[in-house]
Amino acid sequence: MKNVSRLFFSLLTLSMLLTACSNAKSHITVAAPDTPDSTDYSFKMGVNLNEQVDVADMQDIQDSKTKWVRCFVEVIDLYKSGTLNTDAKIAAFNSLKSKGYKTALSLKFNFLKNGFPAVNSADWNGYLSFINTLLAKVMPYTDVLIVGNEPFIESAPSTWDEPLNSFYKLACDQVHTYFEQNNINKPIFLGAFDNMYQSSLQTNAGYLKLLAFAKTTSYLSGIDLHIHHTTAAEMTNALSFAKSKIREDQKMLVTEFSLMKYWRSYNNTAIAPAFIAAANASSTDDIDPPPADVTKNYQYIDYALKNPRPAQEWYAFWENSPYLQAKSSYLCDAYHAFKAAGNVFLSFYALRQSYPVGQDFTVNTAPWVLNALFLNRSVRQVNGRNQKSYSFLDQFQKIASNENPCE
Structure with a gap:
């Protein structure tokens, strides 16, 4: 009888283990990934x-x-x-x-x-x-x-x-x-x-x-x-x-x-005289001086957002504004x-430049619009196309092509 009892309890234990395993498996929907991460982590x-x-x-x-x-x-x-x-x-x-x-x-x-x-x-x-x-x-x-x-x-x-x-x-x-x-x-x-x-x-x-x-x-x-x-x-x-x-x-x-925080620190600085001089010296309509009441950097940005400028004028603003040129x-x-x-x-x-049409750009506005690779707000399109930034797109394209952007 002892051997029969032992056999009975052994079979009962085995049955319980199989049931537990079956229940556990029922909670698993899909196996965890077993393949290594194949991501290329190069910069x-x-x-x-x-x-x-x-x-x-x-x-x-x-x-x-x-x-x-x-x-x-x-x-x-x-x-x-x-x-x-x-x-x-x-x-x-x-x-x-x-x-x-x-x-x-x-x-x-x-x-x-x-x-x-x-x-x-x-x-x-x-x-x-x-x-x-x-x-x-x-x-x-x-x-x-x-x-x-x-x-x-x-x-x-x-x-x-x-x-x-x-x-x-x-x-x-x-x-x-x-x-x-x-x-x-x-x-x-x-x-x-x-x-x-x-x-x-x-x-x-x-x-x-x-x-x-x-x-x-x-x-x-x-x-x-x-x-x-x-x-x-x-x-x-x-x-x-x-x-x-x-x-x-x-x-x-x-x-x-x-x-952005660097650009903002110059919002209230006077427009560089060199930009005004370049605009006055221009013999074409591509670089015009801003209106007389536009005297600060933030005011020129506001003016450009509300009256998109020719690309050459925007580039002249960058080239002749020391704070912008220093970070080109x-x-x-x-x-x-x-x-x-x-x-x-x-x-x-x-x-791109994201800024609501018609909204004032003030002395306290964060000038995100100075960051963009493409000038879809502050500069006029040419043949339906957005114009590129003063220098950033050229550098970006080299980086994207695995080239040194500094050469």
Whole structure:
């Protein structure tokens, strides 16, 4: 009887183990990816469109010679509107792959506008669950995914530690789980961490906590940075600090960078006499002096936005304004900084000028319009085509073609 009992219990135990294994397998939808990441992590520079992909000029993108395009999507807006399947920006972004481009997409959660919902509330869980719905729509057309756009700028400082950290950690986990379940093997980055050259942010608990999460999370390929700065030292400081906070095997993206803060510091400076002299000396209508009441740099920019100038006049403004001419090799300088950092994978620079028609450009306006590769607002088109920037497009095209832009 003892042998029969032992046999019975052995069979019962085996049956329970088989049942447990069967139940466990029923919860697995698709096996995790077992192929290595095939991404080419050599440095490249692409164009940044932000949320403007549906209005961007595709010929301008082609003329830039890059193969990389970066956009962001407003996740909460899409969640609330229920228009994911009809959204023009999503459709335009998804069309980029068919045109031969590689794509990077940032998931933007604007909690400054919407406020953080209570943890585990319907909206909190709804935002996180909606990530799966959104990824199903865009991932076939996305090469690199960034969880976040500017988490700290897009939320109140009082939330930077919590609940910001908890939300973005869960958002990253949501993306990772979706990738595993659907056998997607593409890089996931976290960010963007903005203004990382500022000492107050380098010691901020919320920033450091999220950076520590990125470093210790094995499935994250690295972090994203936004570097809008005044000095070259600020650029290198941000890159150096960020690099010190991640693993050696991780990479950095710079999905936005510019000299916007430098340009803004000269908004209220008088227009350079050399520009006025060049305009007065011109024997053609291509370079005209501004109206008598336009005496400051910001006033000339406002004038050009409301009365697009001939390209030669805009170029003369740059060539004869010392603050602009001094930075005419900016993309060359940025290229050296990114290459010297050693682990920058992708960087993205502004393709176009985005500024509302008829809106005043004031002394306090952030002069993003000075960054662009193409002058679709401040300069007249020629034969229906946007004209190129004073010097930046030439440098960008060399970078996109794997050439040294400084030669």
